[in-house]
Amino acid sequence: AQRVTQPEKLLSVFKGAPVELKCNYSYSGSPELFWYVQYSRQRLQLLLRHISRESIKGFTADLNKGETSFHLKKPFAQEEDSAMYYCALRPGGYNKLIFGAGTRLAVHP
Amino acid sequence: GAGVSQTPSNKVTEKGKYVELRCDPISGHTALYWYRQSLGQGPEFLIYFQGTGAADDSGLPNDRFFAVRPEGSVSTLKIQRTERGDSAVYLCASSLGLAVTGELFFGEGSRLTVL
Numbered sequence: 594a595q596r597v598t599q600p601e602k603l604l605s606v607f608k609g610a611p612v613e614l615k616c617n618y619s620y621s622g623s624p625e626l627f628w629y630v631q632y633s634r635q636r637l638q639l640l641l642r643h644i645s646r647e648s649i650k651g652f653t654a655d656l657n658k659g660e661t662s663f664h665l666k667k668p669f670a671q672e673e674d675s676a677m678y679y680c681a682l683r684p685g686g687y688n689k690l691i692f693g694a695g696t697r698l699a700v701h702p
Numbered sequence: 703g704a705g706v707s708q709t710p711s712n713k714v715t716e717k718g719k720y721v722e723l724r725c726d727p728i729s730g731h732t733a734l735y736w737y738r739q740s741l742g743q744g745p746e747f748l749i750y751f752q753g754t755g756a757a758d759d760s761g762l763p764n765d766r767f768f769a770v771r772p773e774g775s776v777s778t779l780k781i782q783r784t785e786r787g788d789s790a791v792y793l794c795a796s797s798l799g800l801a802v803t804g805e806l807f808f809g810e811g812s813r814l815t816v817l
Contacts, residue, residue: 597744627804636705637745637793637808644804679744688733688800689758692744 597693616680625683626663706809727796
């Protein structure tokens with residue numbers, strides 16, 4: 594079965610602290626992984642995709658096929674990073690995304 | 703338009719009634735998606751259109767749910783004989799193609815409440 598698991602419903606940190614939002618996936622083929630973000634009162638939007646291997650707003654994520662993980666990391670959290678973060682999987686050959694349940698990141702001053 | 707537009711933004715209905723939710727995608731986007739998001743959950747895939755045809759409707763929960771996109775642009779999600787469990791935010795998204803850009807552009811959603 595194709596599944597995305599985000600084990601933490603809420604991650605609460607102080608400004609300047611490192612952040613790691615966990616994502617594990619279940620898929621036997623070659624996946625494409627994404628992180629989407631929803632800021633307060635805004636639409637769900639793409640943050641980054643593993644294929645592009647870029648850093649967006651200081652966030653990075655590395656696909657670890659051995660551990661079937663795609664954790665999102667940022668060395669120094671900012672208050673404006675507070676949002677809902679969703680990890681998503683695109684199964685190979687399919688044109689749809691399967692989302693995890695999401696993690697709320699709260700960055701306190 | 704500037705982005706994906708969904709109407710109505712809120713819909714309250716009674717159990718057993720029929721509901722239509724509309725999505726107007728970004729101009730030129732051939733792919734259109736419907737997702738459902740229940741409280742505390744991530745978006746759940748319902749159906750995907752490529753042009754006018756439903757390329758993947760594997761996420762529709764049962765035959766009370768149906769969606770159309772007759773001219774390859776605007777789409778309507780139709781729910782018959784609504785049940786309280788249908789209460790959720792229904793999200794529409796459009797794309798130039800996941801395989802090409804990897805990006806879905808989401809609307810603000812239609813919040814459906816079934817009393």
